[in-house]
Amino acid sequence: MRRATIDISSEVLDAVRSAAEEQGRDERELVEDAVRFYLLASMPGRREETFDEILDSVAEWQRARGVEALSEEEAIKLAVEEQHAARRGE
Numbered sequence: 001m002r003r004a005t006i007d008i009s010s011e012v013l014d015a016v017r018s019a020a021e022e023q024g025r026d027e028r029e030l031v032e033d034a035v036r037f038y039l040l041a042s043m044p045g046r047r048e049e050t051f052d053e054i055l056d057s058v059a060e061w062q063r064a065r066g067v068e069a070l071s072e073e074e075a076i077k078l079a080v081e082e083q084h085a086a087r088r089g090e
């Protein structure tokens with residue numbers, strides 16, 4: 001593993017820290033996964049995934065990291081909370 005120093009906004013750093021805490025993950029791991037996902041998604045010639053393929057890859061990612069999937073009730077609650085936050089401009 002190599003080390004790198006980067007400058008990111010306080011807002012992004014706070015979001016990374018919050019997400020890592022919520023997921024019980026290391027901040028480094030979360031940032032590395034996010035960068036890897038971005039790089040893979042922006043590769044030239046990469047075909048668009050279907051929604052089912054995206055859901056399958058999320059489930060695989062969760063299993064590999066021991067992250068439990070949300071129940072339908074938890075997922076709906078989270079979606080509603082995010083919708084309200086978006087309307088408040090958060």
